[in-house]
Amino acid sequence: MPLTLLAAKLSLPPLRPKTVLRPHLIEQLNAGLPAGLTLISAPAGFGKTTLVRAWAAACKRPVAWLSLDEGDADLAGFLSYLVAALQTLDGHIGTGALGLLRAAQPQPPTESILTALLNDVTAFHNNFLVVLDDFHLIRAKPIDDALTYLVEHLPPQMHLVIATREDPHLPLARLRARGRLTELRAADLRFTPAEAADFLNQVMGLNLSPDDIAALEARTEGWIAGLQLAALSLHGRTDPARFIQAFTGSHRFVLDYLVDEVLERQPEPVRRFLLQTAILDQLSAPLCGAVAERDDGQAMLEVLERGNVFVAPLDDHRHWYRYHHLFAEVLQARVMAELPDLIPSLHRRASLWYAQNGLPAEAIRHALAAADFDLAAAQLELAWPHTDDRFHHTTWLAGVRALPAELVRARPVLSVWYAHALLATGDLEGAQARLAEAERWLESGDPVQKPAATQAATLVIVDERQLQTLPATIAIGRAYCAQALGDGPSTVQCARQALDLLPADDQVRRGQATALLGLAYWANGNLEAADRIFSDYTRQLRSAGNLPDAISTAFVVADIRMALGRLREAAGTLEQMLQNVVAQGGSVPPETADLYRGLGDLYREWGDLDAAARSLLSAQELGEHTGLFDWPHRLYVAQARLHQSQGDLEGALQLLDQAEGLFVRTPLPDVHPLAARRTRIWIAQGRLTEALAWARERGLSVDDTPNYLREFEHVTLARLLIAQHTSEPGAGSIREAIGLLERLLSAAEAGRRLGSVIKILVVLALAHEAAGSRPAALGTLERALMLAEPEGYVRIFVDEGPPMERLLHAAAARGTAPDYVQRLLAAFHPAAPAPTRPYAAQSTSAEPLSEREREVLHHIAEGLTNREIADRLYLSLYTVKAHARSIYAKLEANNRTQAVAKARELGILPRV
Amino acid sequence: MPASHSHSADPDRPAVYQIRVKGHLDGLWQAWFEGLRITSEENGNTLLTGPVSDQAALHGLLRKVRDIGLPLLSVVRVEPE
Numbered sequence: 001m002p003l004t005l006l007a008a009k010l011s012l013p014p015l016r017p018k019t020v021l022r023p024h025l026i027e028q029l030n031a032g033l034p035a036g037l038t039l040i041s042a043p044a045g046f047g048k049t050t051l052v053r054a055w056a057a058a059c060k061r062p063v064a065w066l067s068l069d070e071g072d073a074d075l076a077g078f079l080s081y082l083v084a085a086l087q088t089l090d091g092h093i094g095t096g097a098l099g100l101l102r103a104a105q106p107q108p109p110t111e112s113i114l115t116a117l118l119n120d121v122t123a124f125h126n127n128f129l130v131v132l133d134d135f136h137l138i139r140a141k142p143i144d145d146a147l148t149y150l151v152e153h154l155p156p157q158m159h160l161v162i163a164t165r166e167d168p169h170l171p172l173a174r175l176r177a178r179g180r181l182t183e184l185r186a187a188d189l190r191f192t193p194a195e196a197a198d199f200l201n202q203v204m205g206l207n208l209s210p211d212d213i214a215a216l217e218a219r220t221e222g223w224i225a226g227l228q229l230a231a232l233s234l235h236g237r238t239d240p241a242r243f244i245q246a247f248t249g250s251h252r253f254v255l256d257y258l259v260d261e262v263l264e265r266q267p268e269p270v271r272r273f274l275l276q277t278a279i280l281d282q283l284s285a286p287l288c289g290a291v292a293e294r295d296d297g298q299a300m301l302e303v304l305e306r307g308n309v310f311v312a313p314l315d316d317h318r319h320w321y322r323y324h325h326l327f328a329e330v331l332q333a334r335v336m337a338e339l340p341d342l343i344p345s346l347h348r349r350a351s352l353w354y355a356q357n358g359l360p361a362e363a364i365r366h367a368l369a370a371a372d373f374d375l376a377a378a379q380l381e382l383a384w385p386h387t388d389d390r391f392h393h394t395t396w397l398a399g400v401r402a403l404p405a406e407l408v409r410a411r412p413v414l415s416v417w418y419a420h421a422l423l424a425t426g427d428l429e430g431a432q433a434r435l436a437e438a439e440r441w442l443e444s445g446d447p448v449q450k451p452a453a454t455q456a457a458t459l460v461i462v463d464e465r466q467l468q469t470l471p472a473t474i475a476i477g478r479a480y481c482a483q484a485l486g487d488g489p490s491t492v493q494c495a496r497q498a499l500d501l502l503p504a505d506d507q508v509r510r511g512q513a514t515a516l517l518g519l520a521y522w523a524n525g526n527l528e529a530a531d532r533i534f535s536d537y538t539r540q541l542r543s544a545g546n547l548p549d550a551i552s553t554a555f556v557v558a559d560i561r562m563a564l565g566r567l568r569e570a571a572g573t574l575e576q577m578l579q580n581v582v583a584q585g586g587s588v589p590p591e592t593a594d595l596y597r598g599l600g601d602l603y604r605e606w607g608d609l610d611a612a613a614r615s616l617l618s619a620q621e622l623g624e625h626t627g628l629f630d631w632p633h634r635l636y637v638a639q640a641r642l643h644q645s646q647g648d649l650e651g652a653l654q655l656l657d658q659a660e661g662l663f664v665r666t667p668l669p670d671v672h673p674l675a676a677r678r679t680r681i682w683i684a685q686g687r688l689t690e691a692l693a694w695a696r697e698r699g700l701s702v703d704d705t706p707n708y709l710r711e712f713e714h715v716t717l718a719r720l721l722i723a724q725h726t727s728e729p730g731a732g733s734i735r736e737a738i739g740l741l742e743r744l745l746s747a748a749e750a751g752r753r754l755g756s757v758i759k760i761l762v763v764l765a766l767a768h769e770a771a772g773s774r775p776a777a778l779g780t781l782e783r784a785l786m787l788a789e790p791e792g793y794v795r796i797f798v799d800e801g802p803p804m805e806r807l808l809h810a811a812a813a814r815g816t817a818p819d820y821v822q823r824l825l826a827a828f829h830p831a832a833p834a835p836t837r838p839y840a841a842q843s844t845s846a847e848p849l850s851e852r853e854r855e856v857l858h859h860i861a862e863g864l865t866n867r868e869i870a871d872r873l874y875l876s877l878y879t880v881k882a883h884a885r886s887i888y889a890k891l892e893a894n895n896r897t898q899a900v901a902k903a904r905e906l907g908i909l910p911r912v
Numbered sequence: 913m914p915a916s917h918s919h920s921a922d923p924d925r926p927a928v929y930q931i932r933v934k935g936h937l938d939g940l941w942q943a944w945f946e947g948l949r950i951t952s953e954e955n956g957n958t959l960l961t962g963p964v965s966d967q968a969a970l971h972g973l974l975r976k977v978r979d980i981g982l983p984l985l986s987v988v989r990v991e992p993e
Contacts, residue, residue, distance in 0.1 A: 044981040136978075165978055225981065251956040253935035255980060260938075329980050333944035340943060 008282065008314035010085050012065045013053050018203045020195050022051060025184065029055045032182025036154045037175060040163045042186040044326040045225025048163040049133055051189070061159070062089050062128040067314070068138050069281045075142040076101050076394050079113060082130075086121070089128055092877060093120045110146050114153070122155045123882045134325065135164040144169035151175070190222030199224075204231035212244050219248045225326055229258035232307070233265070259330050273300045274310060275339060278331030279346050279369070281362075283311065283321040290353040291346055344370040355379050364399045373403050377411055381466075384417035397421050412438040413466045419477050426664050428481050435477050442471065469509070472501035476509060479516040483523070483667035486709070491520040491667075507544070511537055515553065516667060522560055523669035525708025525751045531560045538577075547584055551577055551591035556668070558598045563671070565754025567602055567791040574598045582871060593623025593631060597638050604642050607794030607827050612642050617851055621875070633662040637674070645795050649681050656681075671709060676716045683716075683723045684801075691720050702736040706747035711756060714744055715763055722763070722770045734771045741767060758788050762796055766803055774810065781807055782816050789820045798827045849890055849908065856883040861900045861909050924966045928990040931960040931973065934983035945976060957985060 029051075032038050040048045056063040066085040068078075080101050083094035096116040147162075148170055154160060162168055175181035191199060196217040200206050208216075220226030230247065234240050250257055263271055276292040277283060289297035301321055304311045310327050314320040323331065335343060347370035354363035360383035367376035380399050400408060400418050408414055419434035466473070479494035498513035518533030534557045541550035554577040561570035574595045581592050600615035616639055623631050636659035643652040656678050663674065679694045700717045704710065721737035741764040748756035761784035768777035788796065797804050805828050812821045849857065852873075859869040870880045884896075891906070893899035903909040931948070937958040939950055946969070948962035964970045970987075977984050 044979060223981065251936040251952070253933075253937050253958070253982065256936075256938045325979070326981060329944075329976075333941050333980075336943035337940035 008320040009067050011315050020199045035180050035182045038161045038182045040184045041167050042189050046189040047224040064130045067133045070137050078143050121158050127157045129159050131161045133163045135162045136166050193217050215248045226254040233261035275335045287353050291349045373407050381414045409437050412441040416473050472498045483519050484665045488520045488523050519667050527560050527564050548589040548591045555594040555598050563755045571602050593619045601638050605795050606792050630664040630666045633659050672712050676713045702740040706744050722767050726770050738767045758784050785817045797824050853883050853887050926963050926965045929964045930988045932985040933958050
């Protein structure tokens with residue numbers, strides 16, 4: 001959206017030079033400030049906006065203003081405007097919430113978005129007003145719910161003002177009873193006789209007698225819009241008394257009577273202009289010119305503004321205006337009565353103007369209002385590649401869904417975009433259906449199947465380049481679906497097809513196709529090829545300045561390198577990308593959470609469980625409000641592994657249950673199926689019956705041919721057989737387990753997957769040990785140790801528990817890798833927990849600091865500024881400030897120096 | 913009791929409604945009010961009368977009454993003759 005139009009929604013309406021001062025109402029509003037919520041609820045024309053605007057100028061608080069219109073009825077849209085309004089106060093507020101809104105579908109819970117937003121508000125120092133004007137225009141259940149949540153969690157510094165024609169769906173009775181609501185209603189807003197006199201004679205410059213004023217006041221019942229229209233009708237009349245007599249003697253609806261009077265006094269071109277532009281929510285000279293097909297739009301608007309009734313400027317530059325809603329309604333009714341056939345073409349012209357001026361959402365809205373579905377479809381088609389923050393996928397999807405289905409089907413480019421939009425929501429089946437339709441259209445040699453020639457021509461002109469590359473775009477969608485469904489050969493076939501079809505300069509889509517190819521290689525166990533592809537792709541994305549996607553591919557590279565047994569390279573990849581995030585400055589992309597998640601997993605493997613826990617916590621803090629929709633699953637799995645390493649098997653199982661509910665099908669290969677992870681914990685717990693049921697259900701057999709995607713399951717099966725044999729010798733087929741592991745080992749060696757090789761060797765050593773052949777066990781373990789030592793593996797051995805500990809002691813006796821083995825043996829028995837710190841012991845009343853608060857405190861003690869700490873910890877400045885305040889509160893300190901001194905006293909920080 | 917549920921009383925079936933508002937409304941509002949018949953009453957009120965397809969449509973009409981600041985006096989469902 002061009003800045004001007006957005007700015008118009010967010011800027012306070014210009015103050016009128018002359019208005020009726022209403023000190024008693026301003027006083028009431030001021031008195032209501034402690035309540036938190038002010039509701040100004042009255043029908044159209046009662047001066048709600050003018051009053052709130054006057055109060056905003058008088059109350060000496062910063063004001064975030066949002067003028068709503070019907071197009072904002074979608075929750076995501078509403079929330080992004082709300083954030084944009086708050087950002088007029090401070091650009092940092094709501095960056096996290098915006099990240100969530102920008103995220104892929106499905107949207108995260110509204111509460112998390114609002115919590116992220118309110119957290120930022122809590123860190124804001126000044127008290128301020130948030131005005132939602134014309135709230136009745138966006139009545140929708142999700143928005144009502146969001147508003148209720150907002151009102152119930154309103155931070156003390158934020159005062160909410162809602163101006164509306166009908167009461168919002170808030171628990172008003174409860175709020176009233178608790179004194180948390182101030183209301184002004186129609187009865188409060190009507191002009192009193194004194195105000196009417198002031199308005200007519202002072203503001204409107206009439207010179208009416210007290211009787212005339214009383215008559216007008218009575219006829220309009222203090223309705224401000226009525227008085228204003230009456231004043232306009234009276235302007236320049238020589239005999240006001242006669243007009244007033246006729247008016248007061250009539251039964252006609254005040255608005256009908258007066259608008260007729262006013263319209264009659266306009267020159268015909270002005271009258272026509274008014275009717276033609278009545279369908280517009282916002283008016284600018286070029287837009288009005290296009291819709292009314294005339295070139296004096298600006299002059300017209302200025303005439304109207306000087307006339308002071310029908311239009312109100314939306315910004316100080318006089319670029320955008322709008323009709324007062326009440327007049328717009330009256331005008332629209334007149335257009336419908338006088339020029340009904342003209343309305344669709346007015347909407348169509350508006351739609352075209354908006355499209356040409358880069359406002360796809362408005363263009364599509366007017367095209368749909370014109371019921372010109374072809375136009376709407378064409379604009380949706382063109383808009384898709386440019387969907388961004390302000391024009392959401394949800395809005396786009398809603399637009400497509402408003403079209404007749406057969407029309408979408410007849411437009412292959414649109415069908416394919418539709419498919420891609422559905423892929424982002426995880427709806428693979430819906431996406432495949434749309435792709436199939438597009439393919440049928442393209443393949444159909446039968447012209448009857450195609451839409452009428454003229455429409456087809458429009459279509460090709462609309463997005464000819466996209467049509468040319470459509471088979472490639474379809475192939476990418478197909479490859480995505482195939483890969484998400486685990487069909488590697490089809491992924492490779494479709495991705496190759498896309499690459500053959502795409503021109504060499506289409507970097508973006510070539511990158512997408514290549515990445516899908518890389519994922520297929522990964523799933524197929526060809527990790528080196530996958531590593532090369534993703535390393536290149538990451539570099540390409542980074543040099544193109546696409547940091548979020550570069551981060552996403554970097555963690556894929558790290559995951560692949562971990563499977564390749566190159567832990568240090570994996571860590572290097574993640575750390576380097578973190579440095580890139582810091583170097584670019586600005587806000588931290590939510591994808592960064594995955595970097596911490598990956599590092600956490602690496603620290604865990606290296607045996608530093610504390611560092612792992614800290615890293616996963618950072619991942620959680622960064623990621624929990626981002627709505628990266630496939631991310632929570634990965635985080636929970638990483639946490640489960642950490643709990644497992646910490647010996648908390650039940651906790652690990654619970655985390656896996658949580659992770660299971662959050663699994664989303666994406667093209668990332670599922671090389672560690674969650675059910676197999678769970679089975680490994682069962683085996684460790686001795687729950688072999690359940691483990692056996694899993695193996696049966698998965699149809700696993702020791703005779704299966706090794707296959708990378710099933711490697712994790714096969715190793716799990718071997719573990720199960722070992723456990724069976726150990727608990728009841730002769731029950732499990734330990735020989736077959738050894739045979740299976742040896743075949744898996746050969747496959748992993750052939751694929752040069754060092755990570756797999758080490759893991760399989762570890763289990764094979766345990767199998768030999770269980771089978772009673774200690775020399776074979778030690779020989780195998782020795783191989784594992786040789787390979788694992790350079791990369792610093794720890795948990796891969798230690799997580800195996802006592803049987804591995806015994807074997808390592810035997811290896812130590814033989815003098816195998818003595819330093820490394822000693823280090824591993826030490827890790828079986830971590831040092832007793834550090835002695836209780838005096839702080840925890842003595843502070844019965846004080847709340848202990850959280851992990852993060854300690855970290856912040858350490859940096860405060862180092863003398864870092866909040867900004868520096870924020871950069872260091874990848875947090876927003878507001879979060880750091882919030883942590884600091886919480887630290888002060890917990891330590892009962894008033895500033896940094898006191899907090900540090902107190903912390904040293906309590907032993908939280910080392911004493912100096 | 914679904915069996916005795918009067919077919920014509922089903923709120924989601926088309927029915928004739930009469931919406932009474934204060935003031936005499938011009939006939940030109942007819943298209944705006946989805947074709948409802950506009951009749952002036954002697955006491956200065958106006959009746960908007962006509963078939964309304966369901967509850968959602970009825971609420972849509974009431975919103976239009978609200979949007980032009982027309983004081984709403986009553987809404988009555990008239991049994992079809």
